[in-house]
Amino acid sequence: MKVGFYGHVRQYHNLKEDLDKAISGVLESGSYVGGPVGKRFEGELAEYFGLKAAAGVNSGTDAIWLALMALGIGPGDEVITTTNTFFATAEAAWIAGATVVFVDSRPDTHNIDPDKIEEAITPKTKAIIPVHLYGQCAEMDKIAAIAKKHGLAVLEDNAQSIDAHGDTFKIGELSDVVCTSFIIQKNLGTFGDGGAVISDNTEVIDTIKRLRNHGSPARSKHSFGFNSRLDEIHAAVLSVKLKHITAFSDQRRAIAAKYDAALADCGLVLPTTLPGYRHVYHLYVVETPVGKRNDLLKHLQAQGIDAKCHYDIAIHEQEGYPWGKEARIVGSMANSEKNAATCISLPMYPELNDDEVAYTIEQVLAWCGQNL
Numbered sequence: 001m002k003v004g005f006y007g008h009v010r011q012y013h014n015l016k017e018d019l020d021k022a023i024s025g026v027l028e029s030g031s032y033v034g035g036p037v038g039k040r041f042e043g044e045l046a047e048y049f050g051l052k053a054a055a056g057v058n059s060g061t062d063a064i065w066l067a068l069m070a071l072g073i074g075p076g077d078e079v080i081t082t083t084n085t086f087f088a089t090a091e092a093a094w095i096a097g098a099t100v101v102f103v104d105s106r107p108d109t110h111n112i113d114p115d116k117i118e119e120a121i122t123p124k125t126k127a128i129i130p131v132h133l134y135g136q137c138a139e140m141d142k143i144a145a146i147a148k149k150h151g152l153a154v155l156e157d158n159a160q161s162i163d164a165h166g167d168t169f170k171i172g173e174l175s176d177v178v179c180t181s182f183i184i185q186k187n188l189g190t191f192g193d194g195g196a197v198i199s200d201n202t203e204v205i206d207t208i209k210r211l212r213n214h215g216s217p218a219r220s221k222h223s224f225g226f227n228s229r230l231d232e233i234h235a236a237v238l239s240v241k242l243k244h245i246t247a248f249s250d251q252r253r254a255i256a257a258k259y260d261a262a263l264a265d266c267g268l269v270l271p272t273t274l275p276g277y278r279h280v281y282h283l284y285v286v287e288t289p290v291g292k293r294n295d296l297l298k299h300l301q302a303q304g305i306d307a308k309c310h311y312d313i314a315i316h317e318q319e320g321y322p323w324g325k326e327a328r329i330v331g332s333m334a335n336s337e338k339n340a341a342t343c344i345s346l347p348m349y350p351e352l353n354d355d356e357v358a359y360t361i362e363q364v365l366a367w368c369g370q371n372l
């Protein structure tokens, strides 16, 4: 049996009638960039988050650096984040011209460790970018309290965790801006690239709307900016899929519950969810003992199961780091480095069927039985 890592085409087939109608509606309209569908989707997104406004942009990476720029954060400023994340989190801060300051992640959730943040703060620190990694929120209540004490902005990198929440907080409730990605593999993904910034700060959103469109407040008028818009076709697709986001998350959570039950005693470390948090399993990441990961990965791939690693090289361990950019590491990165060496993401998407889940479990157990 073959088990793929992504369910994009299945999701398209499940929603085909609505998606085809939405896409052909845009094609027939003749309006492909900066039109009514994108505006409507921005409204739907803001309403979904319970925030005042949203700006669609070209990618999750652009969402972060445009938000930093709109908040006035750039050269000479420091931004605190983790090294155990997709590269783009730090890359976006570098694009904005800021210095990236890495602190370690928690060993269990793999999100930024709030207890490590304060020692990284200097007079140059302007923002914290917690990443809601794998589908679970970072501890926003603790992070927001630190930010408030030190007068820092908080940008949530929510590329992986739309529809998650904390024990007492919603995404967007305790930060300045939420930045998200709509690249196809995300829990809310379009057929291509896309991203958005969502916030209660309408000034910041208006600034991003100008920056994404060549600094243009109105036709023919420009200040410096870029081209980073969310096209109408992507907005139309996202508008259809946003209505299904809770169902998608619930399907992911049901698959995670099956993995949890079947793999509980197999010798791997399974994902940790903090009490009261809603984990939406963008990824279902297990940990092997040190030195065994590549063997399990090879076994699964040989059996037709497309497992992957997120992320097998921490950012500060990438070749050539820091590429002439400003970066600082505060304290040990031991938890992030260990996760990079031991993590494996099992197939996880809403359309994964029972046979595929059962076969994946069977193959993981077979390897564990012989190797742990």
Ligand SMILES: Cc1ncc(COP(=O)(O)O)c(C=O)c1O
Pocket (backbone or CB within 6 Å): 058, 059, 060, 061, 062, 085, 086, 088, 089, 131, 157, 159, 160, 181, 182, 183, 193, 194, 195
């Ligand atoms: C945590 C995180 N941040 C940022 C990004 C960047 O998003 P994009 O690929 O849309 O630029 C991604 C995903 O790709 C991500 O997973």
